[in-house]
Structures are given as structure tokens and as C-alpha cells.
Amino acid sequence: MLALVGCTSTQPQQTASTDTGAAPTIIEELKQPLDNQLLKEWTGPYGGIPAFDKMNLSDIKLAMEQGMEMHLREIDAITANTAAPTFENTIVPYEKAGEALGRAMIYYGIWGSNLSTPEFRKIQAELAPKISEFRSKISQNTQLFERIKAVYDQSLKSPLAADQQRTVQLIHEEFAMEGAGLDQAAKQRYAAINKELSSLYTSFANNTLADEEKYITYITKDQLSGLPESFVKAAAKAAADNGKPGQYAITNTRSSMDQFLTYSDNRTLREKVWNTYYSRGDNGDANDNNQNITKILQLRDERVKLLGYDTYADWRLQNRMAKNPANAMNLMESVWPAALARVKEEVKDMQAVANASGAKITIAPWDYRYYAEKVRKKKYALDSDEVKQYLQxxxxxxxxxxxxxxxxxxxxxxxxxxxxxxxxxxxxxxxxxxxxxxxxxxxxxxxxxxxxxxxxxxxxxxxxxxxxxxxxxxxxxxxxxxxxxxxxxxxxxxxxxxxxxxxxxxxxxxxxxxxxxxxxxxxxxxxxxxxxxxxxxxxxxxxxxxxxxxxxxxxxxxxxxxSLVAKIKKASTFNQGFSTTEFLGSALMDLKYHTVKDPTGLNPDTFERETLKALGMPKEIVMRHRSPHFTHVFSGEGYAAGYYGYLWADVLTSDAAEAFEEAPGGFYDKEVAARLVKYLFAPRNSMDPAEAYRLFRGRDAKIDALMRDRGFPVPKQSSKK
The missing domain is CATH 1.10.1370.40 (Neurolysin; domain 3)
Known part of the structure; x- marks a missing residue:
């Protein structure tokens, strides 16, 4: 989706420029005072701060609608300018546009992520298609794109200052990727697809959240065996907060599920909690997300084909570091075999512990964390709960x-x-x-x-x-x-x-x-x-x-x-089979979904099972995010066809960490830290990431350090990023 500055960004912007040629009536309207609290300019210390204490849910719908209208008028002021397009009269006011809407979006985002309620979700469902329509009105504004393209084309002949050149390049690229150059009929269909997708994304996210809130496992005092005291107390509080005093609540969140599966001695309850967590969005009820997935994939595919791309992944990765799906897949496939081999070793160790204890079981997914913890204690004398006592x-x-x-x-x-x-x-x-x-x-x-x-x-x-x-x-x-x-x-x-x-x-x-x-x-x-x-x-x-x-x-x-620190460091590569495989399962599945050339009628359940089987996914491990609750990928487009990015970035991470390890001052070396800030943090996206990394490291990153970090064999021929 187009990242409209001052709209979807969390950067509040100033009002539009008053360039020569802008319509006076528009400018006067833009200067009118704002009555809605959620649109008002932030005041107070620190350059102005959000008025979170004055948030009122009844204001948000009108604030968003008024903010979008104001932003569109600011765009009109840019396109009404009769002067030849320049950076100053086109790009600068575009960067300023959307200040009031940007403020409303902050509050909207807080309710969506931190304070969601059934009342807000109803408003969200009403606003999602309107927000999509608004974005399309900007991304497909022919006059606006013509002005942006004119500035961009001119910059190729007479380059601007480096930061201005990068700004123009990114804005032009984003508009082009969002179909600004399509004919009118294709633009209309593109906008309609985005509108429908916005509702599907909202539905997917809210269905997942509903299952997290709805399905809580309550247990009694006689079912607490193995659980740490701190977890038991927190579970008692959670149960009391949910109207079940005297019981213990295992909430349907990763932090609660993960601890329970690690420590609970009750295998039947472990299986129940595991199933509850990994079936979010997949219960065949009103919150089931499988049909949403199919429709999302179909619409994404149709949309990119309007632009001439074979698959969604081809379109999405063109301006990423990977550049194309093949490069992303090659990286994952270079790590996948080593991860699978390690899983076999881990399962063998866990099965031996289970057998020695007299448990007549075969290691299942709900056993992995529990027996991994026992292996950790046996191999490294490392107790996770002991470590936890030092992590306040x-x-x-x-x-x-x-x-x-x-x-x-x-x-x-x-x-x-x-x-x-x-x-x-x-x-x-x-x-x-x-x-x-x-x-x-x-x-x-x-x-x-x-x-x-x-x-x-x-x-x-x-x-x-x-x-x-x-x-x-x-x-x-x-x-x-x-x-x-x-x-x-x-x-x-x-x-x-x-x-x-x-x-x-x-x-x-x-x-x-x-x-x-x-x-x-x-x-x-x-x-x-x-x-x-x-x-x-x-x-x-x-x-x-x-x-x-x-x-x-x-x-x-x-x-x-x-002694405990030594155990932690010695065990640093422990369970890397599990952690790498559960991540790569999701990342590979994401890319497989988005390289299907025609996803019409695709059945997510069947596709997930068959794809994982073909990949050789171990039966003892499940994807970190199963498809029906894979919100990274299906509640928006930020990580769609891009979940692999964590691994890509981790190649850079491991390589950069070795730069610190090799320095005289280690991880606190002042010279390396200065390069870190100068080239890798402060520039944000003002320079090409690959060039920024080369300036920091003096060369491209190699996969070797990543493999060493995970205790995997280093490839004979090192691959560069």
C-alpha cells in the first residue's frame, strides 16, 4: 500500500504550501480552526505531545473523515499550482500535507493496537474502506503524479542535493508501484481491490484478536505441577481479573502459552493449550480466517497483474534488498537443511530423556518446549527459571x-x-x-x-x-x-x-x-x-x-x-533447530503463497499441509505463525512476501556483530559504534541500504557469521548479500 507521508505515516506534517498558483479559496479553508480534539495541533512541552488524556472514541470517526478531506484539499492546492513543477512547489508541500490527519491516525492506531473494543472494531470496519478510497484518491491522482514525475525526470538530468534526490526517487517509485501510470479503467479496478482488501485485513486482524480474547484455558490448583511460582501468581491474577477467582488462567497469548508449555508437567493440558493457541482463526466459526486468506491472495494477485507482474512477490520485492523472490528463497534454502538436521538431533535428545523418565510417548509439538527444557538442564545444567530470577x-x-x-x-x-x-x-x-x-x-x-x-x-x-x-x-x-x-x-x-x-x-x-x-x-x-x-x-x-x-x-x-553466565553462553546455540525451523516454516510458507501464479480457489489448510510436507517440515514443530493467524502477512501488507526479511537482516546482524567482536573495545568500541550510528541508524532510508552497510563494514555481508552463530556448518563457498 502507498505509504502516504502524513497519512499512513506516524509523522505529523504541517499544512500545505501556499505556492504561487494555488487556489485562494482552498488555502483559506485549510486555515480554518479545528474543533475536533483528535485533529488539534499538539501543544505542551517537548515540541507538543499527543493529548492521550483527552481521547474520546466518539470523536475518532469524524476526525478521520475530516482529516482525510483536509488532506485531499492540501493535495488539490499542489495540483492547482500553475507554475512548472519543482522540488519546492511539489515535493515540499507533498511532504507537509496531512498534518491533521497524521495526528488523528496516531489515536486511531492506539485504539487499534492497544485499546481495542467491540465498539472500536465496528468503527474500524466502517473506516477501513474509506481510508482505502482516500489513499487511492492520492496514489491515483493523475495531476499529482504528473507533477511528481516531472520533478523526478528533471532530477535525472540535473541531480538535486543527495537527500532531495533520494526523496524524489522514493516518492516516484511508490506512486509507480501503486499504479499511478495505469489507464483509468485499470485505476478504478486497482482502487476497488484496495478497498476490498482493507476490509479483509481488518477482519483478519480482529478475528485473530477475538480468538485470543475468547479462548482462555482455566485450570485448578491440582493442575499446577511444574509451573514456576511467578507464573502461578500471574495466572491466578488473570483468572480473578476474568471473574474466575480461585482458578488459574492460561491466556491465549504467546507469553502465557510459551511458559506453560515449557514447565507444565500435565501433558494433556499442554496439548490443550497448544491446540488453543495454534488454532487461532482456524476454528470454523465466525472468526475463522481461511476464506479471508483465499480472497486476500486472489485480490493481491489480480492487482499486481494489472501492473504486469507475474506474482505478488515479484512486485513486492523489486525495491527490497533481496530484489526478487529467487534471491530470498535461495537464502532460506541455504539455511533450511542445516536447521532440519539440527531438529533431528534435538528430537533424539528429547526422546531419550522422555524414555529415561518412563514416559511412554513419542515427542509431539506440545512436548517440544517441555523436553527441550529438560535437555537444557541435562546438557548444560541450565534452568530457564533460574535464569529468569535475574531478568527483572x-x-x-x-x-x-x-x-x-x-x-x-x-x-x-x-x-x-x-x-x-x-x-x-x-x-x-x-x-x-x-x-x-x-x-x-x-x-x-x-x-x-x-x-x-x-x-x-x-x-x-x-x-x-x-x-x-x-x-x-x-x-x-x-x-x-x-x-x-x-x-x-x-x-x-x-x-x-x-x-x-x-x-x-x-x-x-x-x-x-x-x-x-x-x-x-x-x-x-x-x-x-x-x-x-x-x-x-x-x-x-x-x-x-x-x-x-x-x-x-x-x-x-x-x-x-x-558460572550461570558461562552456562548461558555455552548453551547459546541450543535449540536452534527449533527456533530456526519454526521461523523458516512461516517465512517459506509466506513466499510460497505469494509466488502462486493463480491462487483462485486456493484452500489454505490444504496448501499449508502440502507445502510443509514437500519442504520436509518436522512433525514435531509447527510454523511460528500458522496461516489463519499470520497477521504479519494477512492483516496488512508490511510483511507480505517479506517475512523472510528477518533472516536476510540476520545475515547482516551476525556479520556486523563480528565487526564489534573484532574491534579492540568489543561491543563498546567507540570507533565501531560511531560508524554504526553514522551509517546504519542516523541515515534511515536516505541512502541505499546495501551501500550504507558497505560504508559501515567495508564490504558486503556474508552468510558465514550467521551459520556460526547458530552452530550450523558454514557453506564451503561463502555467499554475499
């Missing part, structure tokens, strides 16, 4: 601040409660400044806990992105997690995997905060590159400085002992 969320938060200070020279200071509005009492806010100069950089919001109406998983978002072309805009960044809220007075203890994810998502926030670009469009990203920065930040969790200073026992305050 409050300390991990200080650890990411320390890392940001050492690498980026950032300082984080809590904002006094009440001085910055928040949309929920769980949300906390910090001011980010430069450690040396004290200059204000932005705000960082943290929303850490799972709750009713909040989508699952972890993510980062930004309420305002950095730019300087129309006055300096500072950053408002947010991280959102779904940690299980503890019983009152208890610490928030998380797993090593969840701690890694916390660092990962903070990496996205640092990417926002470190931005040093002039134009809003340059804050975008290439999907198989933008995960690289966040994946790289995960590496600092296991550095000695973080471990020694911040990983302290929640009761004694003692740092994690060297």
Missing part, C-alpha cells in the same frame, strides 16, 4: 538505557507522572537527551503488559518522527510488549527470549530516535533491512557489562554468577 523488567529497562548511552550518547530520564498524558495507567514515559550537550532528542513511551483489547506480540511505533525541512521535529517513540502482569508487589520476571525481544524492539526505537534526516519520506525503511538494526541490538543483552551491572537476582540483588 525494571533492571532490563535500565540495561537498554545504559546500552543506548554507550553507543548513542543518549540519556533517559523519567518524566514525572501526570506531566505527559498517557492512554493507560501502565504506560510510562522518559525524556531522551544527549548526554554531552543535554539537548532534547525526544520522548520514549513504554507500554509493557498484556491486557484485554491489546494485540499480542511486541512492537515499536513512533508518534512523531524526526525531520528538519519545516522546522525541527523531535521524536516521540513507543515500545509495546505483552509481559504477563505480576501479582501486586511481585517483580516482573521475564524469560531470556523475552528479554532478547525487549532489546530487539528497543532497537527499533533507537532507530527512530537516532534519525538525522531532513525530509519525512526518508524516515521510511526497506523491510528486509529495517529489522537488522533491532536484531543487532539484541547482542548487547549478553555482553559482560550488561550482565554484571543489570542482571541481578530480584531477591538478593546479587549479580548473575559467572
Amino acid at each position: 523488567l525494571e533492571n532490563l529497562t535500565q540495561a537498554i538505557f545504559y546500552t543506548a548511552g554507550e553507543l548513542f550518547n543518549f540519556s533517559f530520564k523519567p518524566v514525572p507522572a501526570g506531566s505527559v498524558p498517557v492512554y493507560h495507567e501502565d504506560v510510562k514515559v522518559w525524556e531522551v537527551t544527549d548526554k554531552t550537550t543535554g539537548a532534547h532528542i525526544g520522548l520514549w513511551y513504554l507500554d509493557p503488559f498484556a491486557r484485554q483489547g491489546k494485540r499480542s506480540g511486541a512492537w515499536a511505533s513512533q508518534y512523531r518522527s524526526f525531520s528538519t525541512f519545516d522546522g525541527k521535529k523531535t521524536v516521540l517513540a513507543s515500545n509495546n510488549s505483552n509481559f504477563v502482569k505480576p501479582a501486586p508487589g511481585d517483580p516482573v520476571l521475564v524469560s531470556w527470549d523475552d528479554a532478547t525481544t525487549f532489546f530487539h524492539e528497543f532497537g527499533h526505537a533507537l532507530h527512530f530516535l537516532a534519525s538525522n534526516v531532513k525530509y519525512p519520506t526518508l524516515n521510511g525503511g526497506v523491510r528486509d533491512y529495517t529489522e537488522f538494526q533491532s536484531q543487532l541490538l539484541e547482542r548487547w543483552l549478553s555482553t559482560d557489562r550488561v550482565i554484571n551491572q543489570f542482571l541481578k537476582h530480584h531477591k538478593t540483588g546479587q549479580p548473575m554468577p559467572a
Whole structure:
């Protein structure tokens, strides 16, 4: 979908330019005061902040409709200009357009991701097709595209300043990919397809969320065997919150499911919880997503064929680092055999443990985590729950601040409660400044806990992105997690995997905060590159400085002992068969779906089973995201045909990590850190990602480091990215 700056972006923009030739009546209308609270300019400290304390759901529908109308008028002001198209009279006002709508979109996104309710979902269903129609009116505006194309064509003859050239290139490319050059009949069909897809995406996401909220497994005291005390307390609280005091709730979220499957001794309940989680969107009821998948694939295929592409993946990957589906598939297929081989070893080890304990079973998917944990203890004397006692969320938060200070020279200071509005009492806010100069950089919001109406998983978002072309805009960044809220007075203890994810998502926030670009469009990203920065930040969790200073026992305050650290590092490649295979299962399936030349009538259940069988997917493992709840791919287009991007980015991650490992100062080497910020974080999308990486590393990335990190054999002939 077209990333309309100031519309789908979280970057609030200024009102349109008053270039010579713009219609006076339009300009006067644009200056009219805004009455709707959700459209109003942000006021207060820090360059203005969202009025989350004044959010009213009854305002959102009108705010979105009025905001879209205002944005279209701002576009009209650009196309009404009779002067020859230039960067200043076309691209600059385009970058400014949509300020009011951008503000409304922030609130709309908060309700959609963090505070969803049946009432909001009804509004969302009504607005989704209207938003799609609005986007089509811009992406298919012939006069606007002609002006953009004129500026672009001229820039090829007389190049602009580098950042302006990149901005024009990206905007022109996006319009061209969205069918701006099609004839009128094709444009109408293209817009109709997008409108229908927008409703399907909303339906898919809401169906998944409904199943996460609806299906909760309640257990009793006699069924708690094996479960850690912290989990039991949190499960008791969750049950009480849902009107079931005296019971224990296993919510249908990854954080709850994963812990239960790892520790519960009750195999029957493990199977039930596993089935409940992995059948989301696949229960044959009103929330079933299988028909949505088929229709989405059909419409995506029809749309790209209007543009002359064979498959959706061919269209989607043309401006990604992979460039085409074959390159993405080649990378995955180079790792897949090693992952499958490792799974066989892991299953063999687990089966031996099960047999030795007298359990007359064959390892099944709901056994994998449970027996993997037992193998971990046996092979490495490493107890995940023991590790968890040193992973307190409050300390991990200080650890990411320390890392940001050492690498980026950032300082984080809590904002006094009440001085910055928040949309929920769980949300906390910090001011980010430069450690040396004290200059204000932005705000960082943290929303850490799972709750009713909040989508699952972890993510980062930004309420305002950095730019300087129309006055300096500072950053408002947010991280959102779904940690299980503890019983009152208890610490928030998380797993090593969840701690890694916390660092990962903070990496996205640092990417926002470190931005040093002039134009809003340059804050975008290439999907198989933008995960690289966040994946790289995960590496600092296991550095000695973080471990020694911040990983302290929640009761004694003692740092994690060297013996336990040694076990963690020794076991770093443990269970890589499972983690790599469950990810690649989803990534391969995503690309297989989107390289089908005619998906008409495709049955997702059959396609999933047959494709995984052909790939040799182990029966003991399921895809990380099964098709009926694969929201990355089917609730929008951000990761569609692009879920492989995590692996592509991880090749860069492993290679870049070795640059730090080889440096005199290790992961805190000042010279390498300076290159990291200069070339890989601050530029955002103002330069080609491959060139940016070469400037950082001095060469292209190779797959060797990735294979070493996972304990897999390194290919005889190293492949370059």
C-alpha cells in the first residue's frame, strides 16, 4: 500500500504550501480552526505531545473523515499550482500535507493496537474502506503524479542535493508501484481491490484478536505441577481479573502459552493449550480466517497483474534488498537443511530423556518446549527459571538505557507522572537527551503488559518522527510488549527470549530516535533491512557489562554468577533447530503463497499441509505463525512476501556483530559504534541500504557469521548479500 507521508505515516506534517498558483479559496479553508480534539495541533512541552488524556472514541470517526478531506484539499492546492513543477512547489508541500490527519491516525492506531473494543472494531470496519478510497484518491491522482514525475525526470538530468534526490526517487517509485501510470479503467479496478482488501485485513486482524480474547484455558490448583511460582501468581491474577477467582488462567497469548508449555508437567493440558493457541482463526466459526486468506491472495494477485507482474512477490520485492523472490528463497534454502538436521538431533535428545523418565510417548509439538527444557538442564545444567530470577523488567529497562548511552550518547530520564498524558495507567514515559550537550532528542513511551483489547506480540511505533525541512521535529517513540502482569508487589520476571525481544524492539526505537534526516519520506525503511538494526541490538543483552551491572537476582540483588553466565553462553546455540525451523516454516510458507501464479480457489489448510510436507517440515514443530493467524502477512501488507526479511537482516546482524567482536573495545568500541550510528541508524532510508552497510563494514555481508552463530556448518563457498 502507498505509504502516504502524513497519512499512513506516524509523522505529523504541517499544512500545505501556499505556492504561487494555488487556489485562494482552498488555502483559506485549510486555515480554518479545528474543533475536533483528535485533529488539534499538539501543544505542551517537548515540541507538543499527543493529548492521550483527552481521547474520546466518539470523536475518532469524524476526525478521520475530516482529516482525510483536509488532506485531499492540501493535495488539490499542489495540483492547482500553475507554475512548472519543482522540488519546492511539489515535493515540499507533498511532504507537509496531512498534518491533521497524521495526528488523528496516531489515536486511531492506539485504539487499534492497544485499546481495542467491540465498539472500536465496528468503527474500524466502517473506516477501513474509506481510508482505502482516500489513499487511492492520492496514489491515483493523475495531476499529482504528473507533477511528481516531472520533478523526478528533471532530477535525472540535473541531480538535486543527495537527500532531495533520494526523496524524489522514493516518492516516484511508490506512486509507480501503486499504479499511478495505469489507464483509468485499470485505476478504478486497482482502487476497488484496495478497498476490498482493507476490509479483509481488518477482519483478519480482529478475528485473530477475538480468538485470543475468547479462548482462555482455566485450570485448578491440582493442575499446577511444574509451573514456576511467578507464573502461578500471574495466572491466578488473570483468572480473578476474568471473574474466575480461585482458578488459574492460561491466556491465549504467546507469553502465557510459551511458559506453560515449557514447565507444565500435565501433558494433556499442554496439548490443550497448544491446540488453543495454534488454532487461532482456524476454528470454523465466525472468526475463522481461511476464506479471508483465499480472497486476500486472489485480490493481491489480480492487482499486481494489472501492473504486469507475474506474482505478488515479484512486485513486492523489486525495491527490497533481496530484489526478487529467487534471491530470498535461495537464502532460506541455504539455511533450511542445516536447521532440519539440527531438529533431528534435538528430537533424539528429547526422546531419550522422555524414555529415561518412563514416559511412554513419542515427542509431539506440545512436548517440544517441555523436553527441550529438560535437555537444557541435562546438557548444560541450565534452568530457564533460574535464569529468569535475574531478568527483572525494571533492571532490563535500565540495561537498554545504559546500552543506548554507550553507543548513542543518549540519556533517559523519567518524566514525572501526570506531566505527559498517557492512554493507560501502565504506560510510562522518559525524556531522551544527549548526554554531552543535554539537548532534547525526544520522548520514549513504554507500554509493557498484556491486557484485554491489546494485540499480542511486541512492537515499536513512533508518534512523531524526526525531520528538519519545516522546522525541527523531535521524536516521540513507543515500545509495546505483552509481559504477563505480576501479582501486586511481585517483580516482573521475564524469560531470556523475552528479554532478547525487549532489546530487539528497543532497537527499533533507537532507530527512530537516532534519525538525522531532513525530509519525512526518508524516515521510511526497506523491510528486509529495517529489522537488522533491532536484531543487532539484541547482542548487547549478553555482553559482560550488561550482565554484571543489570542482571541481578530480584531477591538478593546479587549479580548473575559467572558460572550461570558461562552456562548461558555455552548453551547459546541450543535449540536452534527449533527456533530456526519454526521461523523458516512461516517465512517459506509466506513466499510460497505469494509466488502462486493463480491462487483462485486456493484452500489454505490444504496448501499449508502440502507445502510443509514437500519442504520436509518436522512433525514435531509447527510454523511460528500458522496461516489463519499470520497477521504479519494477512492483516496488512508490511510483511507480505517479506517475512523472510528477518533472516536476510540476520545475515547482516551476525556479520556486523563480528565487526564489534573484532574491534579492540568489543561491543563498546567507540570507533565501531560511531560508524554504526553514522551509517546504519542516523541515515534511515536516505541512502541505499546495501551501500550504507558497505560504508559501515567495508564490504558486503556474508552468510558465514550467521551459520556460526547458530552452530550450523558454514557453506564451503561463502555467499554475499
